[in-house]
Amino acid sequence: MSSSKRPSKLFRNLNAKVASIPMILTALVVFVGGTAWTVLYSFTNSKLLPRLNFVGLDQYHRLWSTSRWLVSIENLLIYGAISLVFSLVIGFLLAALLDQKIRFEDTFRTIFLYPFALSFIVTGLVWQWLLNPDFGVQRVVRDLGWTSFSFDPLYNSSLVIYGISIAALWQGTGLIMCLMLAGLRGIDEDIWKAARVDGIPMWKTYLFIVIPMMRPVFITTLVIIAAGIVKVYDLVVAQTSGGPGIASEVPAKYVYDYMFFAQNLGQGFAASTMMLLSVVIVIVPWAYLEFGGKKRG
Amino acid sequence: MRYKFLTAAFATTVALNFAGPAAATDLEVTHWWTSGGEAAAVAELAKAFDATGNHWVDGAIAGSGGTARPIMISRITGGDPMGATQFNHGRQAEELVQAGLMRDLTDIATKNKWTEIVRPKSLLDSCTIDGKIYCVPVNIHSWQWLWLSNEAFQKAGVPLPKDWNEFVAAAPALEKAGIIPLAVGGQPWQASGAFDVLMAAVGGTDTFLKVYKDKDAKFAAGPEIAKVFKAADDARKMAKNTNVQDWNQATNLVITGKAGGQIMGDWAQGEFQVAGKTAGKDYTCLPGLGLNEVIATGGDAFYFPLLKDADKSKAQEVLAETLLDPKTQVAFNLKKGSLPVRGDVDLNTANDCMKKGLAILAKGAVIPWTDQLLSQDSQKQKEDLFSEFFAKPDMTLEEAQKRFADIIASAD
Numbered sequence: 001m002s003s004s005k006r007p008s009k010l011f012r013n014l015n016a017k018v019a020s021i022p023m024i025l026t027a028l029v030v031f032v033g034g035t036a037w038t039v040l041y042s043f044t045n046s047k048l049l050p051r052l053n054f055v056g057l058d059q060y061h062r063l064w065s066t067s068r069w070l071v072s073i074e075n076l077l078i079y080g081a082i083s084l085v086f087s088l089v090i091g092f093l094l095a096a097l098l099d100q101k102i103r104f105e106d107t108f109r110t111i112f113l114y115p116f117a118l119s120f121i122v123t124g125l126v127w128q129w130l131l132n133p134d135f136g137v138q139r140v141v142r143d144l145g146w147t148s149f150s151f152d153p154l155y156n157s158s159l160v161i162y163g164i165s166i167a168a169l170w171q172g173t174g175l176i177m178c179l180m181l182a183g184l185r186g187i188d189e190d191i192w193k194a195a196r197v198d199g200i201p202m203w204k205t206y207l208f209i210v211i212p213m214m215r216p217v218f219i220t221t222l223v224i225i226a227a228g229i230v231k232v233y234d235l236v237v238a239q240t241s242g243g244p245g246i247a248s249e250v251p252a253k254y255v256y257d258y259m260f261f262a263q264n265l266g267q268g269f270a271a272s273t274m275m276l277l278s279v280v281i282v283i284v285p286w287a288y289l290e291f292g293g294k295k296r297g
Numbered sequence: 298m299r300y301k302f303l304t305a306a307f308a309t310t311v312a313l314n315f316a317g318p319a320a321a322t323d324l325e326v327t328h329w330w331t332s333g334g335e336a337a338a339v340a341e342l343a344k345a346f347d348a349t350g351n352h353w354v355d356g357a358i359a360g361s362g363g364t365a366r367p368i369m370i371s372r373i374t375g376g377d378p379m380g381a382t383q384f385n386h387g388r389q390a391e392e393l394v395q396a397g398l399m400r401d402l403t404d405i406a407t408k409n410k411w412t413e414i415v416r417p418k419s420l421l422d423s424c425t426i427d428g429k430i431y432c433v434p435v436n437i438h439s440w441q442w443l444w445l446s447n448e449a450f451q452k453a454g455v456p457l458p459k460d461w462n463e464f465v466a467a468a469p470a471l472e473k474a475g476i477i478p479l480a481v482g483g484q485p486w487q488a489s490g491a492f493d494v495l496m497a498a499v500g501g502t503d504t505f506l507k508v509y510k511d512k513d514a515k516f517a518a519g520p521e522i523a524k525v526f527k528a529a530d531d532a533r534k535m536a537k538n539t540n541v542q543d544w545n546q547a548t549n550l551v552i553t554g555k556a557g558g559q560i561m562g563d564w565a566q567g568e569f570q571v572a573g574k575t576a577g578k579d580y581t582c583l584p585g586l587g588l589n590e591v592i593a594t595g596g597d598a599f600y601f602p603l604l605k606d607a608d609k610s611k612a613q614e615v616l617a618e619t620l621l622d623p624k625t626q627v628a629f630n631l632k633k634g635s636l637p638v639r640g641d642v643d644l645n646t647a648n649d650c651m652k653k654g655l656a657i658l659a660k661g662a663v664i665p666w667t668d669q670l671l672s673q674d675s676q677k678q679k680e681d682l683f684s685e686f687f688a689k690p691d692m693t694l695e696e697a698q699k700r701f702a703d704i705i706a707s708a709d
Contacts, residue, residue, distance in 0.1 A: 047392055047672070047674065048370065048391075048392035048393065049374065049392055049396055062707075066678075066681075067681075067685070067700070068681045068685070133540075134540075155540060157688060157689055241483075241484075241542070242485075242684075243483045243542075243684070243688060244483065244688035244689075245684045245685040245686070245687065245688025245689050246681055246684060246685045246688075247685075247688065247689075257677065258674075258677065260366075260367035260370075261363050261366075261367065261673070261677055262673050262674045262676070262677035262678075263370075263389075263392070263672070263673040263674060264673075264674040264677075267674070
């Protein structure tokens, strides 16, 4: 190597850079390119086949005046709030309980994590049966003697989204618990000792010392939960296929139905662009705080 | 999904190649006929095609047209076309034809004089785009039927209704006997189809055409259509206890006498047949709900994607001719419960309900169906509206009608 010139920065770690070219290309072409293409065609009146025939914001006007889309958005918000709050709270509580040096910890961990091994389709079918008034929970309780007991969330338009959330929580909380448990184990034993010496009660130690220290774990968990919320589709298809009526529709299902069943690509693209936009609205301020802040500080 | 399907298709090809003569040309045919009666009917088509020395490779896709069509379309647009595929004739394949992906069958049609033998003429018209013929209609399926369970009415102690109005009047007695008056499954197309049937029956043929053919939004918001919505409201009340999803589960409620009746197309008849029920004795059918005896000429047709392989293209021609062969038409339609597309075939063995249908067809009381008149997009919007309407008892008629008129105003 010639010593007169410093090697260009571009060629440092050349092997690693060459090796990552396929992934960079995939990211650029498939993710960025695909996204740009979708957004572009959402301004056209493409039906079965993509066509560049621009109609301005027509597809978006129609989208936001469609009651099925509005119901979908409302459902996504309810479902999102429930799964965010409850999976964090329940996941953390379970992890904290498991962290008390209890016996059979491995067994409990396995039991709680097991539902995560099932796909959403299987989860949906299992809970469809459990919540079916003729075979499931309602039937069991009635057979026990409470004959007026009624519990059929999947057949009630105003409750159905909660029925779906229950299934999602059952499936996903175990993973959150494991992430939290890993975070708790990462806290130095000395901190606990110091807190005990100072006479701080346990719940206060968790709330004001341990949780702030677990910030990176919480952020990872949040991203995982949020991604799961926006893309929810298969669970709804398996459990209710959007019913009764349109009461449990979600945005991802709207996109699929309009792209393929209704043969209206433009409308489907407009809906998926709105989904992307909602993710961007959440991600951008967060990324700005997270990464922008660090540079200054 | 698609891999599984392809693997299955390959597996069939391989398995059957051992048995069949090596010289035959394999032609893959995709369709969504998978229920008991349907599978028996499609086997007749395969038998007839195999008899010509070629080989039918069955590509059945389970889960009704809504699931199957996206798979078929993505195969054709993705450059992996099958030999032939089922669609409902009408506008489902319109854009594929316009994009030049489908084969022009005009030569074969002229050679075999399809314009003379296919009846009613509107069937071939919906296969025709810009003066060229692109599909082969194989049957006529009509939606305009009310299927009634004789047992249920006997149990409730009311006489069998002769039309929709009497049926509505009998509903309280049925409910008292613990019977669901009207079975409507949860799949969106069922609610939407039932409404269209009510439109043709309660509103009449002219009303139906004015809304769906002329797409007169002002008329759709008017008092004539309000009457139809009133009838739909009756249907909604009568159907409120149906807790099933699929159409054949709903039909099964009628077969077992748990429901009084069902508005469903003539494909429901296949289910009655499989269950060993006799028309007139165990169940009764009222075409046009007994109010307006017309038959819509929807149905199934085969489309042939443009192929490069000369042998396969030749086999496509043979298949197209086989489908319209009088013998194939009789064998296929008897099993399917649908009506044949040619008037010159002999259907002596047809049952009561099919004979009623044939008589209406002979009178020429036919209307085009919404699959032929509306795009899939408008159809889907309509499905969304009516599945919401049927599931939500507190949705007012005015609101529903206003949204219906909006859909008609933007329909294409």
